[in-house]
Amino acid sequence: MIKVVILGGGNVSYHLTTHFLENTQVELVQIFNRTIDKILKFKDKTSITTNLNELKEADIYIITVSDDAIATLSSELNLKNKLVVHTSGSVSLEQLKSNANKGVFYLLQSFSKDTEVDFSNIPICIEAERNEDLLILEKLGRSLSENIYFIDSSQRQKLHVAAVFVNNFVNHLYYLGNDICEENNIPFEILQPLIAETAKKITNLLPFEAQTGPAKRMDTKTIKKHKAMLTKSQEEIYTLLTNSIYKTYGEKL
Amino acid sequence: MIKVVILGGGNVSYHLTTHFLENTQVELVQIFNRTIDKILKFKDKTSITTNLNELKEADIYIITVSDDAIATLSSELNLKNKLVVHTSGSVSLEQLKSNANKGVFYLLQSFSKDTEVDFSNIPICIEAERNEDLLILEKLGRSLSENIYFIDSSQRQKLHVAAVFVNNFVNHLYYLGNDICEENNIPFEILQPLIAETAKKITNLLPFEAQTGPAKRMDTKTIKKHKAMLTKSQEEIYTLLTNSIYKTYGEKL
Numbered sequence: 001m002i003k004v005v006i007l008g009g010g011n012v013s014y015h016l017t018t019h020f021l022e023n024t025q026v027e028l029v030q031i032f033n034r035t036i037d038k039i040l041k042f043k044d045k046t047s048i049t050t051n052l053n054e055l056k057e058a059d060i061y062i063i064t065v066s067d068d069a070i071a072t073l074s075s076e077l078n079l080k081n082k083l084v085v086h087t088s089g090s091v092s093l094e095q096l097k098s099n100a101n102k103g104v105f106y107l108l109q110s111f112s113k114d115t116e117v118d119f120s121n122i123p124i125c126i127e128a129e130r131n132e133d134l135l136i137l138e139k140l141g142r143s144l145s146e147n148i149y150f151i152d153s154s155q156r157q158k159l160h161v162a163a164v165f166v167n168n169f170v171n172h173l174y175y176l177g178n179d180i181c182e183e184n185n186i187p188f189e190i191l192q193p194l195i196a197e198t199a200k201k202i203t204n205l206l207p208f209e210a211q212t213g214p215a216k217r218m219d220t221k222t223i224k225k226h227k228a229m230l231t232k233s234q235e236e237i238y239t240l241l242t243n244s245i246y247k248t249y250g251e252k253l
Numbered sequence: 254m255i256k257v258v259i260l261g262g263g264n265v266s267y268h269l270t271t272h273f274l275e276n277t278q279v280e281l282v283q284i285f286n287r288t289i290d291k292i293l294k295f296k297d298k299t300s301i302t303t304n305l306n307e308l309k310e311a312d313i314y315i316i317t318v319s320d321d322a323i324a325t326l327s328s329e330l331n332l333k334n335k336l337v338v339h340t341s342g343s344v345s346l347e348q349l350k351s352n353a354n355k356g357v358f359y360l361l362q363s364f365s366k367d368t369e370v371d372f373s374n375i376p377i378c379i380e381a382e383r384n385e386d387l388l389i390l391e392k393l394g395r396s397l398s399e400n401i402y403f404i405d406s407s408q409r410q411k412l413h414v415a416a417v418f419v420n421n422f423v424n425h426l427y428y429l430g431n432d433i434c435e436e437n438n439i440p441f442e443i444l445q446p447l448i449a450e451t452a453k454k455i456t457n458l459l460p461f462e463a464q465t466g467p468a469k470r471m472d473t474k475t476i477k478k479h480k481a482m483l484t485k486s487q488e489e490i491y492t493l494l495t496n497s498i499y500k501t502y503g504e505k506l
Contacts, residue, residue: 212424226417
């Protein structure tokens, strides 16, 4: 059994907690948070505390607090020779301010408290200063998911930007599409099979090969017609992305 | 049985043909194309022709040629009192130049010849000048899919722009994400569960509610760090979309 303490009470903490509590390979010995309210619901399942001086013995201490709070919280820990990891995509390993052994346990998924997450295929990106710690993190990762990757701090930060493009920005394009539908009394659900197919297509094809549409073939007539229908801010995005697609194919084909 | 003639030999023609040939409610009586090569493979399944004067009797003539060719081809047809429809998202009903009765049969999906398409949940947007033709198109639509929508020419053109945002532009963001991964020796597959989850999330939540990330919370520290990692053209897109997200929440929250 891998003994784990979770620090923090946000979405990552919540999802890790619920999965560790059902996990036969992991013993969740404690949850720490500065305030008790967010972790109170687990009081019958494991030890909970708001006092860093009461941290229990464990193999891994997982810091799940927000990026800005990682340095401060880690500097308050006195866990020499223990393994302390954070779960952030954009914070480097060095930003753990601790005399402990350091590592990263980054789950590449977008968590909301209301949505159950299937952990079995979540990519988990691990990093550690010491090889033996990497092996423990790998074991912990494999108890949750089949997709474990060794990703260093520099790669992880790049990956985090890439995730912003394919998750945050993609969702914003859904929002803009939804907006255009609403303005014209079109049910947004009409677009959902296309959205699903677009995401599915790139599991077999590279995005470069999967591209279609007026921008790729520089169909200026359709592009002009489209622009005339858009608001100024919609048009700005339309134009920049259209030019970027055109440049991609103009230069590479 | 609804008797159908398909005009054109591209992707839409191909997919409609293969589905109509298996459809017990539809008799595909003929395929026309200006050149024989693209429709030759169906010669044992139905009548094929390159001669507009040899068109057979049917209930519906479906024009599947490219947007630019619709006006010309339709003007060459002599199908008075017959129903002629096109399958384009961005061409209005009026651009059918014909003495026939006019309609639109628009399948809202991105077709590639190599990828089999599940028609059962494809949205089909129909429009016709006459109510009785709308009913025939509805019947034809329901023989293929459960999702039939009555969408007029103005709405359809807006829908087509919205589809560009959620399909063409989204795929380009996948491309940019893939590019960042490649530059840093990160396998793109790491991002695929996140991509799938992002698309899935908006079947339950509005995109406005599903938004997460540094732009939404105007996490300027992370945004600055991200920008520093990007090429000039990646950064331009990052900045515009980040500002657009921020404006969306700054104004609406």
